[in-house]
Amino acid sequence: MKITVLSSKAVKPDYGDDGDTPATTTVVPLTVFDLISYDDYMFGIHAFHPPSPPNAALEAGLARALAEFREWAGRLHVDPTTGRRSILLNDAGVRFVEATAGDATLDAAVALRPTPDVQRFHPSAAADDGITEELMLVQVTRFACGSIVVGHAMHHAVGDGFAISRFLVAWGQATRGVAIYPVPVHDRASLFLPRHPPRVEFEHRKKEEKENMHNNHAAGGDDDEVVIEHVRFSREFISELKSRASKLKGPYSTTQCLTAHLWRCVTKARNLDAVTATRLHLAVNGRARMRSSPRVPEGYTGNAVLWAHPATTAGELLSEPLGHVAELIRVEVARVDDAYFRSLIDFASSGVMEEEGLVPPLADPEAAALGADVAVYCLLRVPFYDVDFGGGQQFLYTPGYYPAEGVVYILPPSPVGDGSVEAHVAVFRRAVDTFKRCCFSIDEGA
Template sequence: MKITVHSSKVVKPAAYAGVDAAATTTVIPLTAFDLISYDNYVSSIHAFHPPSPTNAALEDALSRVLAVYREWAGRLCVDPSGRRRGILLNDAGVRFVEASSDAAFESVVMPRRGRITPEVRSLHPRAASGGGAAAAEDEELLLLQVTRFACGSLVVGYTMHHAVGDGFAAGQFMAAWGQTARGVPIDPVPVHDRTSFFLPRSPPRVEFDHRASEFRHRDDVDNDNHHAAELKDEQVVIQSRASGNGTKQQHHHRPYSTAQCLVAHIWRCMTKARGVNGGRATTLHLAVNGRPRMSGPRLIRGAVARVDNAYFRSFIDFRLVSTYRPNRSFYRCSYD
C-alpha cells in the first residue's frame, strides 16, 4: 500500500485566521492533573465508509470548530510568572494533511499482538519532535491527516499532545468536528475553564497519600522486573455480570462493565503467569476519569470508589500548594 501526501498546511480558527499569532497572549494554565499526565503525543485513526465530505468541506469545518476549541490551535508555553506550564491561546493553528492511497482500505494490515504496522503509522501525521517526545513551544498541539482510499473509504488520523486533552476530550473534539461538517450545532459545548474548577482549597487539606499512589520512587522503577507476554489469537469472551439486566439500579448494585471485568481478569492472569506467591501483594494502577466517576468489581471497585470528589480535591491541594516540591527522586505515573 502506497500513501501519497498531496498537501500539508496550517489551519487556523475561523474567527482568527487573519490575526497575528504573536498578538494574542492569553495563557490557560495546565491543571494539576495535566501536569502529571503524559507529556507527549498520542495518535489514533478513524475509518469511515463512503460517502464522506470533501477535503475542502472538512478543512472548512475544522477551521470553524477550532474557533470553539481554541486550546487545540494554541501552543505550549510557560505562564508569565515563569512557574507553571500552560497553553498559549495564540490561534497559531493545527496541521492538516491531505493524502490518498492507491489501494482499498481492506488491504491495510491492522495492528496484531500490539505491533503497529508501517501501514497504520502512515495514516496519521507525525509530530516534528517525534511521537513520543514533548512538544516544542512553536509546535502544533494537534495534527490531522485525511487519507482517501481507492474504494472510497476515508481515514482520519490524528496526533495530539496529551496536555491539550485526554482520550475523552479528543473524542468530543472529533464529534464536534463532524457535527460542524454536517451543519448541526455542537453538542455538548466544551467547557474551557481549567482554572476555577481545580483551585486548591483554603486551607489546603491533603487527605490521602498521593506519593504512594500517583508517584513512585525512581529506585522502585529501576528495580522492577518487566516481563513481556504475547497473547495468542484467541477471543476471550467475558460475560457474567458485565452487561447487567438493562434496568436502572442503585449505585452499590451497579453491574460490572466489560472493561472492568477484563481488567480484573488480565490482572489475575498476569499475577499467575509471573509466579507471584500468595504472600506478596500486587498493585494495579488505573486511570480514573474524574468526569463521571468510575466503579469496578470487588478489589477494583473498592479502590476506585475511594477516588471521589474529596480525593480529587486532595490531589489538587497536594500538587498546587507551596509545600509540595517535585524532585527527581519521584517518577511520574500517568493518569487520565
C-alpha cells in the same frame, strides 16, 4: 500497502466574517490534573466507509471547530520567571496532513490491526529537528474504495481521552454544519480552586509521585518482542464473568469484571512467583466523581483523571475467585472520590507538585515493560464512536500503537451493538499462547 503524503499544512481557527478575532497573547495556566498527565501525545485512528466528505470540507470543519476549541491550535508555554506551564492561545494552528493509499482498498481487519504498520495512518508527532510544537496533528488517508482513515495525535497536557473525544465529535459537527454540542467549557481556573482552609486529607506523594515501574529487563530476543493481542469477548462471555464474580459480594460492572480478568490473565502469562507483588493502575474519570461544587461539566476541555492502584500478590491474584479481584478493584476505585480529588487540589496549591516534580506513576508509556504491574485504560464510556463527518458513523476506532508490555486498552463498544467488548493487550511474544488460553477460558480466568 504504500501510504503517500500529498500535503501538510497548518490549519488555524476560522472565526467567520462576522466573528471577533480574539487576542493571541492569552495564556491559560495548566491545572494540577494537566500537569500530572503524560507529557506526550495520545494517538487514535478512525475509519469510515464511503460516502466521505472531501478533504476541503474536513479542513474547513476543523478550522471552525478550532474557533471553539482554541487550546488545540495553541502552543505549550513556560513562564520564564516561575517555570509554570500553560497553553498560549496564539492560534498558530494544527497540522493537517493529506495522504493516499493509491489503488489500495481498505481491509480494516488487515490494515488497522494493532501492529507497528498502523502508525502509517496517524501523523508523526516527531519533527525533523526532534521538536514538535503543534498540540494536535491529524492525517486523512484516502483509499480507492472511497473509505477514509482519520488519524490523530493530540497532546495529553491539553486534555484527557474524554476531552479529546469531545473535540473530535465537535469537528464532525462543524463539518456537517450543525451546532457544536456539548458546549465546550474552557475555564480551567475556577473549577479546581483550592479550598479555604485547604484540607489535605490523603497522602498524595505515593500516588502521584514519579515511580519508575517500568522494568526494562528484556534480553532483546524474539521471545521478548512485545506484541499487541486484539481480543474480543462476546456478550455471553461477559455475562458469565459478571455472574461468577458476583457470587461473592457483587454485582460488579463490566469494567470491574473484565479488568479483573485481564489483570489475572496477564499475570498468569508472565509466570510470576506467587510472592511477587503486582499492582493494577486504572484511570478514574473525575467528571463523575467530583460531586461537590463546582461540578466538572460534561464539556470540560482539560484533564480530570487520576489513578486507582489496587495491589496484591501474584499468588493471591490467581488463587482467589474472580469476585475477590473485582472487589479489590471496586474498593480502590471508590477511594478516588470527590474528597480525594479535592484533597489533591489543596495539596498541589502548596507548590509541592512543582517543587518535588511529582508526576503520575506511568511516566513513560513507551517503556518496554511494566514489570509485574498492569495498566488499564477503559474507553467503554468515551464517545469516540460519536464522531461523524457527514458520511455516517465510523465503523472502526482503535487507539494508537503502544508497545508497552502490560498495557491494556478496553475499547469503546462498536456500532455493531452485539454486546461484545474488545481489548488491546500488550504481552511478550513468549507469553501469547498462555495469555490466550487464560483469556478465553472462564475456568482458567475466573
